[in-house]
Amino acid sequence: MVQTMPVNLESLTNLAKRRGFVYPSQELYGGLGAVYDFGPLGTMLKNNIRAAFIKRFVQEREDVVLVDTAVLTRQDVLRASGHEQSFSDPLVECTVCHQRFRADEKVPEAKDHEHKLAEAKQFNLMFATHVGATKEAGSLAYLRPETAQGMFVNFKQVLDTTRIKVPFGIAQVGKSFRNEITTGEFLFRVREFEIAELEYFVKPGTQDKVFTYWIEQWEQFFIDYGIKKENLKRHVHPKETLSHYSKGTTDLLFQFPMGLKELAGVANRGDYDLAQHEKATGTTLQFFDEQEKKAYRPFVIEPTFGLERAFLAFLTEAYKEYPYGRGSDAAVGIPTSPSGERRNEEQEIVLHLDPRLAPYKVAVFPLVKKEKLPEIAQKLVQELRKQWFVQYDESGSIGRRYRRADEIGTPWCITVDFDTQKDEAVTIRDRDTMKQERVKLNKVSDWIAKKLER
Numbered sequence: 001m002v003q004t005m006p007v008n009l010e011s012l013t014n015l016a017k018r019r020g021f022v023y024p025s026q027e028l029y030g031g032l033g034a035v036y037d038f039g040p041l042g043t044m045l046k047n048n049i050r051a052a053f054i055k056r057f058v059q060e061r062e063d064v065v066l067v068d069t070a071v072l073t074r075q076d077v078l079r080a081s082g083h084e085q086s087f088s089d090p091l092v093e094c095t096v097c098h099q100r101f102r103a104d105e106k107v108p109e110a111k112d113h114e115h116k117l118a119e120a121k122q123f124n125l126m127f128a129t130h131v132g133a134t135k136e137a138g139s140l141a142y143l144r145p146e147t148a149q150g151m152f153v154n155f156k157q158v159l160d161t162t163r164i165k166v167p168f169g170i171a172q173v174g175k176s177f178r179n180e181i182t183t184g185e186f187l188f189r190v191r192e193f194e195i196a197e198l199e200y201f202v203k204p205g206t207q208d209k210v211f212t213y214w215i216e217q218w219e220q221f222f223i224d225y226g227i228k229k230e231n232l233k234r235h236v237h238p239k240e241t242l243s244h245y246s247k248g249t250t251d252l253l254f255q256f257p258m259g260l261k262e263l264a265g266v267a268n269r270g271d272y273d274l275a276q277h278e279k280a281t282g283t284t285l286q287f288f289d290e291q292e293k294k295a296y297r298p299f300v301i302e303p304t305f306g307l308e309r310a311f312l313a314f315l316t317e318a319y320k321e322y323p324y325g326r327g328s329d330a331a332v333g334i335p336t337s338p339s340g341e342r343r344n345e346e347q348e349i350v351l352h353l354d355p356r357l358a359p360y361k362v363a364v365f366p367l368v369k370k371e372k373l374p375e376i377a378q379k380l381v382q383e384l385r386k387q388w389f390v391q392y393d394e395s396g397s398i399g400r401r402y403r404r405a406d407e408i409g410t411p412w413c414i415t416v417d418f419d420t421q422k423d424e425a426v427t428i429r430d431r432d433t434m435k436q437e438r439v440k441l442n443k444v445s446d447w448i449a450k451k452l453e454r
């Protein structure tokens, strides 16, 4: 076995920036605190995580529908939901340097002075704005701090327009905004992020069983897409740390490079939200049970995770640094110096991402830029691109091209070589095992489809 080195946050940030996964947003102007942009590869990876969520929890199920609700949210919605009053963190300010910290977290030491902390105040995390041309009362709105309210205010619409019955879920993936006090751990805590979650409506009395079911589903999702079981841990919130709407929350913690921290969570919101919106609007938000001939207000179990934290978790798990020369040089065609020694390169990075999450599924290389090899390779690329994102690369040695592809997690590299014209076959090399297989040109797409099938 080749030795790998442990990952730190800096290595991930560097790779993410260097290869175009994630850039600090608006860096040209000096950046915007804890706001990031996803570059070409990052956008593909994030899309694939979103797609995996939708496939597993909507497409493959009978009982979940998907919505996409507005970010701009009326003040009265977030007042009824309790966010205007309670969606805040305790904030302390140092009277010397005026830096602000969360009072419920450890305050980092300053280099040149001792912090003199003023009394803690509650700081509301919501971003406020105005809708319309005038800033009069009544025009105040918020950028939603969570996607959940979009599902609650559409509860009746979904019941009325679909044939779904309790128990059922409404899923959504969408942007949320929080003016976080402490940031600085790359994608872990950002001010603009995407939440993937479900509001799962159940008959009162059945919530505990459903709660356990969703914790298991959530864990299994991350495990199936590459997170090692031993890197996940459940954390049951004590009463004091529950959100204002929660009757019970279990977080799923992951071993991030900076420590064991929340990746996802499952909350029992009871009937809190529907009851609050009922009270505020006078509209009944209940489900009529045909069998029991009575109406009731369902309880809600909410499994949730942030796409950015999932992105960071998958990267953390996938990232491996190997000493230079991971594969046999001869096997991968890495050129050696005239003395026969390896060139002096420090390390090779491989992202062992689940193929379903990998930005590119395949890279196609002509061995050389002559003898019609590029034409054959391009033809194959065009065919494969009908189904997947495929990269074409003809520059540098094959070893170098393998390493470029490994570094961004491409699971398979296909080489078109001199024999291809004779045997109508290509060599497919596996990113993780580095094993090579000869596959007929007309069987390549079936071969890939089979590998991606799960």
Ligand code: ATP
Pocket (backbone or CB within 6 Å): 146, 178, 180, 187, 188, 189, 190, 191, 193, 195, 262, 263, 264, 265, 304, 305, 306, 307, 308, 309, 310
């Ligand atoms: P934390 O305690 O870390 O602030 P939270 O308990 O407030 O998180 P939730 O309100 O449950 O988080 O949000 C749902 C999910 O959204 C979290 O499990 C997390 O994955 C993600 N998330 C929350 N806040 C952020 C953020 N500022 N940046 C990135 N992801 C976030």
